[in-house]
Amino acid sequence: xxxxxxxxxxxxxxxxxxxxxxxxxxxxxxxxxxxxxxxxxxxxxxxxxxxxxxxxxxxxxxxxxxxxxxxxxxxxxxxxxxxxxxxxxxxxxxxxxxxxxxxxxxxxxxxxxxxxxxxxxxxxxxxxxxxxxxxxxxxxxxxxxxxxxxxxxxxxxxxxxxxxxxxxxxxxxxxxxxxxxxxxxxxxxxxxxxxxxxxxxxxxxxxxxxxxxxxxxxxxxxxxxxxxxxxxxxxxxxxxxxxxxxxxxxxxxxxxxxxxxxxxxxxxxxxxxxxxxxxxxxxxxxxxxxxxxxxxxxxxxxxxxxxxxxxxxxxxxxxxxxxxxxxxxxxxxxxxxxxxxxxxxxxxxxxxxxxxxxxxxxxxxxxxxxxxxxxxxxxxxxxxxxxxxxxxxxx
Numbered sequence: 476x477x478x479x480x481x482x483x484x485x486x487x488x489x490x491x492x493x494x495x496x497x498x499x500x501x502x503x504x505x506x507x508x509x510x511x512x513x514x515x516x517x518x519x520x521x522x523x524x525x526x527x528x529x530x531x532x533x534x535x536x537x538x539x540x541x542x543x544x545x546x547x548x549x550x551x552x553x554x555x556x557x558x559x560x561x562x563x564x565x566x567x568x569x570x571x572x573x574x575x576x577x578x579x580x581x582x583x584x585x586x587x588x589x590x591x592x593x594x595x596x597x598x599x600x601x602x603x604x605x606x607x608x609x610x611x612x613x614x615x616x617x618x619x620x621x622x623x624x625x626x627x628x629x630x631x632x633x634x635x636x637x638x639x640x641x642x643x644x645x646x647x648x649x650x651x652x653x654x655x656x657x658x659x660x661x662x663x664x665x666x667x668x669x670x671x672x673x674x675x676x677x678x679x680x681x682x683x684x685x686x687x688x689x690x691x692x693x694x695x696x697x698x699x700x701x702x703x704x705x706x707x708x709x710x711x712x713x714x715x716x717x718x719x720x721x722x723x724x725x726x727x728x729x730x731x732x733x734x735x736x737x738x739x740x741x742x743x744x745x746x747x748x749x750x751x752x753x754x755x756x757x758x759x760x761x762x763x764x765x766x767x768x769x770x771x772x773x774x775x776x777x778x779x780x781x782x783x784x785x786x787x788x789x790x791x792x793x794x795x796x797x798x799x800x801x802x803x804x805x806x807x808x809x810x811x812x813x814x815x816x817x818x819x820x821x822x823x824x825x826x827x828x829x830x831x832x833x834x835x836x837x838x839x840x841x842x843x844x845x846x847x848x849x850x851x852x853x854x855x856x857x858x859x860x861x862x863x864x865x866x867x868x869x870x
Contacts, residue, residue: 489537489540489541492540493537495577496532496577499573499574499576499577500525500528500529500574500577502573503525503570503571503573503574504522504525506570506571506573507521507522507525507564507568507570507571508522510568510569510570513567513568513610517567517568518567518568520564520567521563521564521567521568521571522564524560524561524563524564525560525561525564525571525574527560528557528560528561528574531553531556531557531560532557535549535553535556536553536557536581536585539553539585540581540584540585542585545584545585545586547586547587547590550585550586551586551590553585554578554581554582554585554586554594557578557581558578558594558597558598561574561578561598561602562597562601562602562605565601565602565605565606566602566605566606566609567609569602569606569620571602572602572603572624575598575599575627575631578598579595579598579599579631579635580635580638582594582595582598582635583595583635583638583639588636588639591635591639592632592635595628595631595632595635596628598631599624599625599627599628599631600624600625600628602624603620603621603624606620607620607621686725686728686729688783688784688787689721689722689724689725689728690725691787691791692717692721692756692757692787692790693718693721693722693725695790695791696714696715696717696718696721697718699711699714700714700715700718717756720756721756724756727742741772741775741776741779745767745769746770746775746778746779746803747761747763747767747803749779750763750778750779750782750801750803750812753779753782753783753786754782754786754801757786757787757789757790757799758799759786759789759799759800759801759814760798760799760800760801761800761801761802761803762800762801762802762803763802763803763804763805764802764803764804764805765804765805765806766805767805768805770810770864770865771864771865773841773842774810774842774844774862774863774864777838777839777841777842777844777860777862778803778810778812778860778862780835780838781812781814781835781838781839781846781858781860782801782812782814784832784834784835784858785814785835785856785858786799786801786814788856788858789814789816789818789856797816797817797818798816798817799814799815799816800814800815800816801813801814802815807866808863808864808865808866809861809862809863809864810861810862810863810864811859811860811861811862812859812860812862813857813858813859813860814857814858815855815856815857815858816855816856817855818855818856819852819853819855820850820851820852820853820854820855820856821850821851821852821856822850822851822852823848823849823850832846832848835858835860839860839861839862842862842863843862843863844860844861844862844863845860845861846858846859846860846861847859847860847861
């Protein structure tokens with residue numbers, strides 16, 4: 476429930492309490508003025524003593540009851556002033572005791588339990604004792620009024636303690652709800668932070684697997700062109716065409732990354748076609764086996780990115796000249812992509828930084844697959860990615 480709705484319901488219930496107090500006060504004054512005993516002057520005095528209760532309640536009592544929690548010193552002062560008016564009136568005219576139905580709830584609403592019990596005892600017992608001492612009624616009347624006062628006292632204590640326990644329980648629940656609400660906001664904040672971190676990592680992998688690798692290829696092609704310009708012009712022209720194709724491909728990848736769409740190589744093309752273009756740019760041989768079929772976007776993107784990473788690493792680290800081969804195998808429930816080179820190799824356990832191999836493994840795990848890197852110094856490198864795919868439908 477919103478704070479505005481809670482405030483509305485509290486204000487509405489408080490108006491009911493104001494109405495209740497007003498009805499009790501009117502009924503008490505009417506009972507005092509219309510009773511047969513004592514005489515009219517004493518009844519007028521008793522009624523006059525009750526009149527200041529109204530402004531006292533309006534000015535002080537309402538504010539204390541609405542307090543959370545009420546100020547104890549002010550509450551004691553307010554109830555002491557109220558009792559100073561009510562008790563003399565109740566001693567003069569017994570009907571004034573009807574006002575206890577309005578005062579006793581205020582005792583429990585404004586005072587701590589021990590102080591409230593004392594105030595309730597005074598409200599219930601003192602008027603009977605004072606009335607008996609002043610008017611000296613018969614023993615039967617005294618016994619009846621004393622018994623009624625005692626029962627009222629016990630009932631007031633029982634109901635008051637029960638109400639206080641309910642209020643305390645409600646406060647505990649309110650604190651628990653506040654804690655749960657704070658926890659919910661904290662979980663939301665952490666979830667948002669985790670989502671931002673995951674998106675940042677995803678973008679880092681995408682940039683590494685597309686733009687960064689494209690720029691690396693451009694640098695390597697520029698170096699090749701510089702070495703070929705003077706003695707092998709046809710090879711230089713061929714590398715310039717690859718530079719143009721790579722730059723255009725990088726631009727397309729950047730647009731796809733911003734738009735959140737599929738990789739540029741897979742846009743409107745099958746996975747073997749995309750891998751064939753990729754292998755051509757890296758001077759690698761491609762072999763496709765098994766029944767080729769359309770697969771979900773997830774495994775195809777992972778297969779393409781794995782080949783991009785492995786081919787870029789082969790050209791960057793394997794040494795020259797080096798032979799690179801790419802094989803793609805379609806099985807009933809598995810897609811296997813392997814990139815092999817006969818270069819200088821490396822120790823996979825010694826790799827501790829970068830997005831390359833870690834990002835490749837993370838991509839494979841995201842779609843339920845595995846990535847395996849086999850290499851040793853002087854023995855080449857083989858990167859194998861196995862991805863689960865939907866079973867091939869048999870005719």
